[in-house]
Amino acid sequence: MAGCVFLSRLSSLIRGQVCCKVSSCAQTRVRRLWCALSCSQLHKVGGNSGLAGKVDRFGGVTVDLAEVGLPADISEDAFSRLLRDSLSQWKAEGRMAVWLRVPMSLSRCAAAASSHGFTFHHARGEYAMLALWLGGGESRLPGFATHQVGVAGAVVDESSGKVLVVQDKNKTKNAWKFPGGLSDPGENIGATAVREVFEETGIRSEFRSLLSIRQQHNHPGAFGMSDMYVICRLSPLTYDINFCMQECLRCEWLDVSELAKTSSTTPITSRIARLLLYGLERGFDKIDLTMEEIPAVYSGMFYQLYYRQLPT
Amino acid sequence: MAGCVFLSRLSSLIRGQVCCKVSSCAQTRVRRLWCALSCSQLHKVGGNSGLAGKVDRFGGVTVDLAEVGLPADISEDAFSRLLRDSLSQWKAEGRMAVWLRVPMSLSRCAAAASSHGFTFHHARGEYAMLALWLGGGESRLPGFATHQVGVAGAVVDESSGKVLVVQDKNKTKNAWKFPGGLSDPGENIGATAVREVFEETGIRSEFRSLLSIRQQHNHPGAFGMSDMYVICRLSPLTYDINFCMQECLRCEWLDVSELAKTSSTTPITSRIARLLLYGLERGFDKIDLTMEEIPAVYSGMFYQLYYRQLPT
Structure with missing residues (x-):
């Protein structure tokens, strides 16, 4: 479920346009749509030049660093360059958000992601989930348990x-x-x-x-x-x-x-x-x-x- | 609040002894005591040879990596050695648990901590909280929001x-x-x-x-x-x-x-x-x-x- 984000056809709407005169309506909607998605609806995309992720029908992309074949000893700098190139690609493709699932042993990648604007969404046990909102304006990503x-x-x-x-x-x-x-x-x-x-x-x-x-x-x-x-x-x-x-x-x-x-x-x-x-x-x-x-x-x-x- | 753990005088009780014939009673108690503590009850301790932490009256120690003067470019290996020495000291002192508050930019320290048994307790925004139970038996640390x-x-x-x-x-x-x-x-x-x-x-x-x-x-x-x-x-x-x-x-x-x-x-x-x-x-x-x-x-x-x- 963690990779499901946002209806891509909503992107123009979300980028600052007003929805039916009701404030925050679009924000509420993307949250709700996000929540209604199941992970089975994700499909793989990948770039030869960047990180391979899974895109959901809401235009979000999820990368599980345990599954993309990174060298176990990849340096922060090397991962930062890889992420930078991937972000360029995702932005060009109009992605709304990026989720990075980071195993604890690769935590140095989280530091690298931090320099690109990612923050922690949540963490449990052996992994952390990082997120970056690309949709413009204030982040409309759904929160974690409160x-x-x-x-x-x-x-x-x-x-x-x-x-x-x-x-x-x-x-x-x-x-x-x-x-x-x-x-x-x-x-x-x-x-x-x-x-x-x-x-x-x-x-x-x-x-x-x-x-x-x-x-x-x-x-x-x-x-x-x-x-x-x-x-x-x-x-x-x-x-x-x-x-x-x-x-x-x-x-x-x-x-x-x-x-x-x-x-x-x-x-x-x-x-x-x-x-x-x-x-x-x-x-x-x-x-x-x-x-x-x-x-x-x-x-x-x-x-x-x-x-x-x-x-x- | 994140650094508050466990009544140290309970430690012998918790290490496998049965409490008043009611199963899990001790476990429940330490959770509850933990929750009743406020951070103002923490006091600083520090080792010249190890990480300086704050100890609460329940015998837990909390280290905020943003506050202990680590070099910004400390390597995973160097932090791992520092943590190993600190853990030896905390165990010798009978500490019940260790909490590590890790700023995102120092995430490589989380990877090092992982090799010593730490796991993610939670993470939000710019920091992750790692925890390690030292009290013997199954971890009795309180959970995060569910x-x-x-x-x-x-x-x-x-x-x-x-x-x-x-x-x-x-x-x-x-x-x-x-x-x-x-x-x-x-x-x-x-x-x-x-x-x-x-x-x-x-x-x-x-x-x-x-x-x-x-x-x-x-x-x-x-x-x-x-x-x-x-x-x-x-x-x-x-x-x-x-x-x-x-x-x-x-x-x-x-x-x-x-x-x-x-x-x-x-x-x-x-x-x-x-x-x-x-x-x-x-x-x-x-x-x-x-x-x-x-x-x-x-x-x-x-x-x-x-x-x-x-x-x-």
């Missing part, structure tokens, strides 16, 4: 009206809160809640619903990126607490009504406790966003939709 | 019972859907919805509530990362459509009841249309997750909490 996702689980025992809460060992103010933590890559929201609850408290539980979402930007715990914090309602499968003493100072089954009125908690926990109390009294269908799994347009994949079930 | 966030806006005109819908020009099946697109970095969910609706349709609107969340992993439009897609309810401030002809084939105010029963729409749009119909008939308080802005523990910052307001 949010980490954290999930907490409110395990509610309906028979006793109690909810599982912990006090972090590391906090100065020992406020009651729901156990939780960051999602692993590719992990569903509900799975994170169940896993984190077990790791912190030893309680087994199952997912019931989503209750709230908090969005926070420039998050200190997210390398300056944004944080999405979700609270789920879970039902207990076991009841004997065996909490993590490294992580928690205390762990208890607390009356939901007590949690709803105590000052020894966080603003979010307090609000969710009042919601849970309402749910205990009037039915959780009044507060739940339940999950429905729906087949994605991409074959064999599913997504999870959380929304209010219609009252019956 | 999700992109897309937002659509369902602009509902309560007086007429109509909702604003578009048909994408680029899709083979022309299904009615709500206008929307990806959030810009640092942009609130509601702001994305309002902006995207205007860019696509020319309609001005204001945020009312959050209605649903969809989570999808390995998203083709997210460089293989995950996608969070949120649908908001908006109220119109203007009514004259001036839609983006590059992006949309059609744009209309459609009866919500019509959208709820047509087959010319997506599974999610259909479900949300039925929700909206219920809201029109019984009150939107039955379906809305409204937004409350709450001060964060970090001074001067706020976060947005979306949850069910308690029925009155």
Whole structure:
């Protein structure tokens, strides 16, 4: 997917012309088109005189430096000359953007690319993806992931009206809160809640619903990126607490009504406790966003939709 | 924040010992502790014989290659020797992890670091962040952002019972859907919805509530990362459509009841249309997750909490 860019026939439009009087419309469009492409739509082009890349139908070109047969010891200067010649060719061909996939061992090529205006788009594990916008004006390349996702689980025992809460060992103010933590890559929201609850408290539980979402930007715990914090309602499968003493100072089954009125908690926990109390009294269908799994347009994949079930 | 790692006194615990019988508890804990640290808690250490880094109270060391006075033309071999000596020193000191912040122009140092086991943690713009776990066993370093966030806006005109819908020009099946697109970095969910609706349709609107969340992993439009897609309810401030002809084939105010029963729409749009119909008939308080802005523990910052307001 990383090589897919921009509808080439949009290029004249994008170079400064106004689209249907709606500002940023063209920018939005190329982003969306880009996102709708799959890598299978790429086709190879190559120059004898330059780097061989793959061009997508949006006019972007992608070069994977692991696949173009570069000498393993190519110098920064030699790569810089090769890239310069390739850029001349791509510009002459009207390409909108260039993506360079750089294996870590060839990182010196990234320094050379930097001198031609490339910047890092993202990097993971053993490779970095560099990008250069050729379309004129401000770059309209799509961004990379912006949010980490954290999930907490409110395990509610309906028979006793109690909810599982912990006090972090590391906090100065020992406020009651729901156990939780960051999602692993590719992990569903509900799975994170169940896993984190077990790791912190030893309680087994199952997912019931989503209750709230908090969005926070420039998050200190997210390398300056944004944080999405979700609270789920879970039902207990076991009841004997065996909490993590490294992580928690205390762990208890607390009356939901007590949690709803105590000052020894966080603003979010307090609000969710009042919601849970309402749910205990009037039915959780009044507060739940339940999950429905729906087949994605991409074959064999599913997504999870959380929304209010219609009252019956 | 990028240099903050791990409680050094946890090191013996982390090196294979079991924590309070709850699996992964220690792993979770160090991640959480790491996230709770701020960079102001770093303090400088330096070796005359090696790279000067900053050590946090969790026993991690961070080296910013832009700040340690490396010769601009340092060779990969020379940096590799310097790093090797530094690693010996850090290991002897019991450091848990090493972070290397590498400016793009010094990218050849990343190749050298690769030969010592470093991998890319993330990269943005002009720098890459490399990391190496020294704590033994599987790396327990916190990850980087995993999700992109897309937002659509369902602009509902309560007086007429109509909702604003578009048909994408680029899709083979022309299904009615709500206008929307990806959030810009640092942009609130509601702001994305309002902006995207205007860019696509020319309609001005204001945020009312959050209605649903969809989570999808390995998203083709997210460089293989995950996608969070949120649908908001908006109220119109203007009514004259001036839609983006590059992006949309059609744009209309459609009866919500019509959208709820047509087959010319997506599974999610259909479900949300039925929700909206219920809201029109019984009150939107039955379906809305409204937004409350709450001060964060970090001074001067706020976060947005979306949850069910308690029925009155």
